[in-house]
Amino acid sequence: MWLSCDMMSGDFSLKTTNKEIPMLKTIIAREFLNNILNLRFMIGLVLCIIVTIACIMILAHDYKKELDDYNLRANLQDEFLNNYYSINYARLLRPQKPPERFRPLIIGIPGKENAESFDDNPLPILFPPLDFLFIVTIIMSLLAILFSYDAITGERQSGTLRLVIANSISRTKILFGKLVGGAASLLIPFILSLLVGALYISVNPAIQWDGFAWAELAFLTAASCTFITLFYLLGLMLSTFSRYSATSILNCLFLWVLLILVIPNMCPYISAQLYRIPSIKETERKDSEIERHSLEVFWERNNETAKKFKSHYGKLWSEFESMQFGGIGDLFSRVDPKYREAAHQRAAADPEFKRMMDAFVEEVEKAREEMVRIRGESDKLWEDLNTKAAFQTKLAKNLACISPYANFVYVARDLTGTGLRSLEYFERTEKEHRKKWYGPYITKKFKDAQKNDPTVTYDSFLDISDRPRFVFKEEALKDKLNEVLPYWGILVLFNVLFFVAAFAGFMRYDVR
Amino acid sequence: MLKSIIRKEILNNLFGYKFSIIIILSTILILVSIFVMYRDYCLALENYEILRMKSDDPVVVIPPTPLGIFTKGLDENLCRSYGSGLAGQISVSSKQQSVNILFKLFTAPDLLYIIKVILSLCAMLFAFDIICGEKEIGTLRQSLSCSLKRPILIIGKWVGGFTSFIVPFFMAVLIGTILVTLSPMVDINAQNWAKLGLFLLSSVIYLAVFFSLGLLISCLTHRSSTSLVISLFVWAMLVFLIPNLGNILARQFVEIPTVQQLELKREHSWIKNRFEKRRADRSEHEEMDSRMRAENDKLTEDYRNRFNRLVKVSQNITRFSPTAAFTFLATDIMGTGMAEERRLKRAVLQYKDILGDWDMDEKGKNPDLGYQRSSVKEVLGQGGLSNCLILILFNILFFTGAHVAFLRYDVR
Numbered sequence: 032m033w034l035s036c037d038m039m040s041g042d043f044s045l046k047t048t049n050k051e052i053p054m055l056k057t058i059i060a061r062e063f064l065n066n067i068l069n070l071r072f073m074i075g076l077v078l079c080i081i082v083t084i085a086c087i088m089i090l091a092h093d094y095k096k097e098l099d100d101y102n103l104r105a106n107l108q109d110e111f112l113n114n115y116y117s118i119n120y121a122r123l124l125r126p127q128k129p130p131e132r133f134r135p136l137i138i139g140i141p142g143k144e145n146a147e148s149f150d151d152n153p154l155p156i157l158f159p160p161l162d163f164l165f166i167v168t169i170i171m172s173l174l175a176i177l178f179s180y181d182a183i184t185g186e187r188q189s190g191t192l193r194l195v196i197a198n199s200i201s202r203t204k205i206l207f208g209k210l211v212g213g214a215a216s217l218l219i220p221f222i223l224s225l226l227v228g229a230l231y232i233s234v235n236p237a238i239q240w241d242g243f244a245w246a247e248l249a250f251l252t253a254a255s256c257t258f259i260t261l262f263y264l265l266g267l268m269l270s271t272f273s274r275y276s277a278t279s280i281l282n283c284l285f286l287w288v289l290l291i292l293v294i295p296n297m298c299p300y301i302s303a304q305l306y307r308i309p310s311i312k313e314t315e316r317k318d319s320e321i322e323r324h325s326l327e328v329f330w331e332r333n334n335e336t337a338k339k340f341k342s343h344y345g346k347l348w349s350e351f352e353s354m355q356f357g358g359i360g361d362l363f364s365r366v367d368p369k370y371r372e373a374a375h376q377r378a379a380a381d382p383e384f385k386r387m388m389d390a391f392v393e394e395v396e397k398a399r400e401e402m403v404r405i406r407g408e409s410d411k412l413w414e415d416l417n418t419k420a421a422f423q424t425k426l427a428k429n430l431a432c433i434s435p436y437a438n439f440v441y442v443a444r445d446l447t448g449t450g451l452r453s454l455e456y457f458e459r460t461e462k463e464h465r466k467k468w469y470g471p472y473i474t475k476k477f478k479d480a481q482k483n484d485p486t487v488t489y490d491s492f493l494d495i496s497d498r499p500r501f502v503f504k505e506e507a508l509k510d511k512l513n514e515v516l517p518y519w520g521i522l523v524l525f526n527v528l529f530f531v532a533a534f535a536g537f538m539r540y541d542v543r
Numbered sequence: 544m545l546k547s548i549i550r551k552e553i554l555n556n557l558f559g560y561k562f563s564i565i566i567i568l569s570t571i572l573i574l575v576s577i578f579v580m581y582r583d584y585c586l587a588l589e590n591y592e593i594l595r596m597k598s599d600d601p602v603v604v605i606p607p608t609p610l611g612i613f614t615k616g617l618d619e620n621l622c623r624s625y626g627s628g629l630a631g632q633i634s635v636s637s638k639q640q641s642v643n644i645l646f647k648l649f650t651a652p653d654l655l656y657i658i659k660v661i662l663s664l665c666a667m668l669f670a671f672d673i674i675c676g677e678k679e680i681g682t683l684r685q686s687l688s689c690s691l692k693r694p695i696l697i698i699g700k701w702v703g704g705f706t707s708f709i710v711p712f713f714m715a716v717l718i719g720t721i722l723v724t725l726s727p728m729v730d731i732n733a734q735n736w737a738k739l740g741l742f743l744l745s746s747v748i749y750l751a752v753f754f755s756l757g758l759l760i761s762c763l764t765h766r767s768s769t770s771l772v773i774s775l776f777v778w779a780m781l782v783f784l785i786p787n788l789g790n791i792l793a794r795q796f797v798e799i800p801t802v803q804q805l806e807l808k809r810e811h812s813w814i815k816n817r818f819e820k821r822r823a824d825r826s827e828h829e830e831m832d833s834r835m836r837a838e839n840d841k842l843t844e845d846y847r848n849r850f851n852r853l854v855k856v857s858q859n860i861t862r863f864s865p866t867a868a869f870t871f872l873a874t875d876i877m878g879t880g881m882a883e884e885r886r887l888k889r890a891v892l893q894y895k896d897i898l899g900d901w902d903m904d905e906k907g908k909n910p911d912l913g914y915q916r917s918s919v920k921e922v923l924g925q926g927g928l929s930n931c932l933i934l935i936l937f938n939i940l941f942f943t944g945a946h947v948a949f950l951r952y953d954v955r
Contacts, residue, residue, distance in 0.1 A: 071772045078776060082784065089791055096794075100801050107804075111811045115818050123814070127803070138791075140648065148802045149625065149633040149891075150846055153617045153884055154790055154857055157870055159650065161787035169783055177772055277672075280771060281564050284668065288661055293572060296652040297579060304582045310593050315636070431649075440648060451648070492818065 058208025066216035076220040083224035095237040097130040118489040126501040133447035136163040172262040179266030181276035258439040264529035271536030294434040302427035308419040318409040325405035332398035438518040468499045552703025570715040577719035580612045613654040616879030663753040670757025671774040672767035684954045749869040755941035762948035789861035797853040872930035878916035
């Protein structure tokens with residue numbers, strides 16, 4: 032059997048010939064050519080190439096702007112820390128987050144700072160920005176359905192299916208041939224446009240990708256192909272269960288709408304209603320109540336100590352009181368440094384005064400410990416909120432897994448470091464860096480500064496120009512793969528499921 | 544004759560498989576969406592009550608609108624609480640849903656989303672084979688072989704097809720709305736009913752745009768499979784591509800620093816001022832504070848001017864798509880759109896100034912923000928009417944195109 036094609040009309044006819052020609056190859060070639068000469072292929076090709084290239088070019092330009100903005104912010108912060116750092120402004124040490132390296136392809140999720148700013152841009156809420164994810168999930172999935180919805184019904188209606196079946200070819204081979212030929216013709220415009228985009232990225236001087244980034248792109252392409260073939264198989268499956276193409280396309284679009292547009296968007300809302308979490312504002316309020324209470328306990332204990340010391344030390348205490356207690360127990364650095372200096376000089380001159388001052392320091396330290404212990408309760412509150420929120424997110428994430436769209440989004444975003452995981456990863460690494468370096472470093476710096484000048488407080492300038500700088504390193508590819516493999520596995524499972532269903536449907540299909 | 548064509552079109556649709564599947568899909572989606580968003584509204588209301596009842600700081604928070612059930616838009620943003628922050632700036636506390644980070648990945652499945660994405664697709668699916676489908680089965684030439692004028696036929700087909708599509712949609716929305724309004728949690732006043740009515744009217748105009756577009760494509764093609772392919776691509780372009788591309792395209796024309804940069808500069812200016820104040824004489828502190836505030840205000844003003852320009856450019860680009868025009872119109876009507884957001888921010892800034900001059904000792908408690916969402920009249924004046932006109936214009940354009948194409952259509 033071989034294929035003859037009239038290029039003018041695009042009609043195909045099957046002729047029985049040499050049995051040596053592999054049947055499967057013929058079916059694949061026929062399906063491939065049939066699709067390529069079709070109007071939908073031309074529209075798909077043009078749309079895919081134009082949109083992908085335009086999107087990558089615009090996003091690459093955007094990436095350069097964001098990179099410049101990030102460099103400016105990092106320099107500003109560095110310079111500022113060199114001139115104006117004090118322990119009370121520890122938050123200044125929070126490093127700036129660089130734009131994701133896959134920003135020319137996928138737009139990352141905005142962090143908290145955007146949602147918590149008065150000057151945020153709400154437009155992306157109304158219109159989510161266009162990127163590679165959109166191209167694959169909306170355009171390519173729709174294209175895949177358009178390529179396959181009439182793969183069986185169309186041939187049955189035109190009468191070619193019974194002609195093919197009348198030959199010595201098994202249904203399995205026909206179905207497999209249709210899958211391979213159709214998927215190949217579908218993936219051509221996609222891979223072609225992605226290659227042009229990759230070429231643009233490689234020649235763009237603003238984008239510096241290492242080997243791992245290119246490997247991630249390769250994995251992303253493979254995951255995208257899995258997703259696209261999934262929808263091709265969905266169309267093929269529904270085609271084997273329908274008698275007419277019109278019915279098949281309606282069923283396909285019905286499922287497409289459910290899987291892409293409805294289920295993923297509903298899941299976070301459903302999970303929020305299934306599993307409640309405490310109110311953030313309520314937690315914030317409880318937190319400030321605990322803080323207020325801890326301060327009250329601190330002042331109360333200090334007042335008691337003051338009363339006790341007054342009766343015990345008499346005049347000496349009054350003198351110490353006139354020095355504003357040398358700034359001891361002054362949590363907010365409100366005491367003039369001159370009193371601190373005066374108290375230290377007095378203590379150096381009078382051992383009795385020193386004894387009283389040391390005893391007072393000890394008592395204040397005990398009160399401070401009590402205050403810290405009370406404040407520890409607010410940590411539990413936040414921990415509880417975060418644990419419950421994490422559970423709610425996980426529930427929503429798992430619920431959404433019934434849609435291939437959600438699985439693909441998790442794979443693509445986590446693989447390229449543009450998803451929720453990358454936000455968490457940045458926060459985690461930044462915290463670890465602070466814990467490892469800044470904690471001991473700042474303590475040492477402060478002690479050294481106090482040794483040189485006893486009037487130095489938490490509010491005083493601290494020279495930290497020789498601090499260890501935070502350099503953000505992308506998460507290892509291996510870790511990313513470990514995270515995304517289950518979701519990728521679900522996508523493969525969907526593929527297998529749809530193929531098996533298509534196979535079962537086609538085996539029982541009435542070709543007349 | 545017109546009556547017969549309309550009747551035939553309605554009956555034809557009613558007994559078709561397409562009608563059943565689309566109606567089942569849209570009815571289920573509309574009802575589920577209204578239910579899910581109703582529960583979301585109840586959560587937002589609970590959150591608001593907590594904030595309102597216990598607020599002793601000068602914190603501004605407005606209640607969620609019950610119309611957010613149908614069009615959530617920017618309600619999440621609008622209902623954040625605004626307080627006083629560093630250097631006389633405004634601090635914002637994000638709402639409850641910010642805890643579940645998965646909300647950032649997906650869109651709210653409200654009625655607006657169902658209409659603008661799913662029902663627009665359904666409208667095109669209803670119309671894509673109105674002309675070419677009849678040509679394929681041969682009934683078109685039979686119809687035109689008698690004394691039937693082509694304009695009458697196309698008008699009849701449009702009216703019949705669109706009626707059979709829009710009536711079930713209205714029924715589903717009506718049932719959903721009745722169920723929701725029966726709940727004691729939802730208090731919809733006369734103004735809100737008017738807004739809801741206007742929203743539904745604009746939805747009808749919007750869906751008519753896609754129906755007319757489907758008809759136009761059907762009149763330009765001779766096979767329903769070709770018409771379907773073109774319809775789906777045009778739909779994807781208008782619903783997703785142009786609105787979503789417009790947003791990132793606008794950023795190429797307007798240079799604007801990121802919010803992070805703005806916040807960083809403000810924070811630095813505040814800390815720098817504190818350091819310098821310690822070195823300076825107490826008498827100079829006030830002057831230094833006002834200098835810092837002026838510096839920050841200048842930064843903010845520059846940013847806001849650029850941002851307003853960005854929004855304007857973005858809106859102008861995206862208006863090439865009826866979906867964008869409809870989104871702006873619907874969210875503005877329901878009080879959850881860009882216009883409302885700008886209005887609220889203006890009110891919060893004014894409130895901040897009032898608070899600065901407020902004498903707590905004399906007046907006892909903090910002043911009330913007294914914010915009311917825009918009325919219908921205000922919405923229409925603030926650009927709502929132009930968005931509505933854009934939709935009507937799209938309708939006229941597509942229907943005229945379909946009419947002209949059908950007059951020249953080869954029915955054989």
